[in-house]
Amino acid sequence: MTSTLQIQQSDVVNNVWNALDVLTDPEIPVITLREMGIIRDVELLPDNTVVVVITPTYSGCPAMEQIHDDVRCAVKALGLQVEVKTQLAPAWTTDWMTDLAKDKLKAYGIAPPNRQCGTPAQQESVMHFMRKPLHTEIAVECPHCGSSHTFESSRFGSTACKALYKCLDCQEPFDYFKPY
């Protein structure tokens, strides 16, 4: 039997999730932090403190401080005590990005990651990684015209998580969210 207390607790957690669901990535305002896979967990402690677990995307991502603050303010606005915890393991991966988020990225003009990275155990070792010739890579689709006739103009783009591509059909440059 579910006690009234448990129902109340899950209500609080749901309310927190609802409040967090409006928070977007500071660099990509069309995706929420939850869709990005940055917010990992919400927990209510016996002393009514809400613990929100977040995980950094790239270790040097300057948006993390902003995300930390945004989360704290959103929960505080509900009148709750909050603690934001940063958790490193398991390491964030673009595999956690929802399909909806990938569609939103594309509509926003950023090509979403085009492959799964897999669990660390399934990942290619460094040696294989180096031997793999560049041309075997899966083509990145242009988010503007859908062409796969694109090329990487720079491995690093406007933020740590993106690479810079150019479409050879519509000639538009675009950002590509790297599988990570």
Add this chain to the structure above:
Amino acid sequence: MSNLDYVLHLADNAVVLGQRNAEWCGHGPVLEEDIAMANNSLDLIGQARMLYQYAATLKNDGSTEDSLAYFREDKDFKNYTLLELPHHGALVGYAVDNRDYAVTIVRNFLYSAFMALAWEKLQNSKDEHLAAIAAKSLKEVRYHLRHSHDWLIRFGDGTEESNTRAQNALNHLMPYTQEFWTACAYESHAVEAGVGVSTGQIKSDWKTLVGNTLAEAKLKLPSSQGFVTTGKHGAHSEHLSFLLNEMQSLARAHPEGVW
């Protein structure tokens, strides 16, 4: 003996190369490379932050990531000498020359090839916190390796000028890699505790990786004999103090200043 010094060694490596590579910010040879080097530095400084934060908890004396990065002296830094060298060939004393991107790329290649193998092993460290940092850093260093690997081939197999510069950079930097393989007390301690990686275990993989890439780049593998540098013991080249002076000056001019 705790593993504090080992964690500081990893952190100092990351922060010193991050600071060095950040010198290209706004001065890159082309816009894309300017952005690439800024991103590379951002990753390294991010890794350094995670490691310093962890070191601060091990130290447990009120130290913070900032006090460890900004308020330690040059002799306290445990980074490899390779990482503090300026972006140009050997000169007398601390004389300065223009930055040479070939030196930047060769150093990034030699170091990221080493760290890609080291972080891979450190993922299985008995120290869970270090293992988590390793898993995160591995993804980033693989990207750095790919970047520097591709550029090294472009330089080596490029024009006569680019080949000469890449070869000169290799001849200059290769002897400094000897420091990767000589264990010091805190490393041996960390290895025995199952926390650190024994670099002897990754040496042959590193040599294969470097050898294959140089062959593809049409570059000659230079000798790595000679004086073994001692940066990880705290005895550095004359270049580290200048680098730290620039990096630490703001924090020291405004101690405990906040935005």
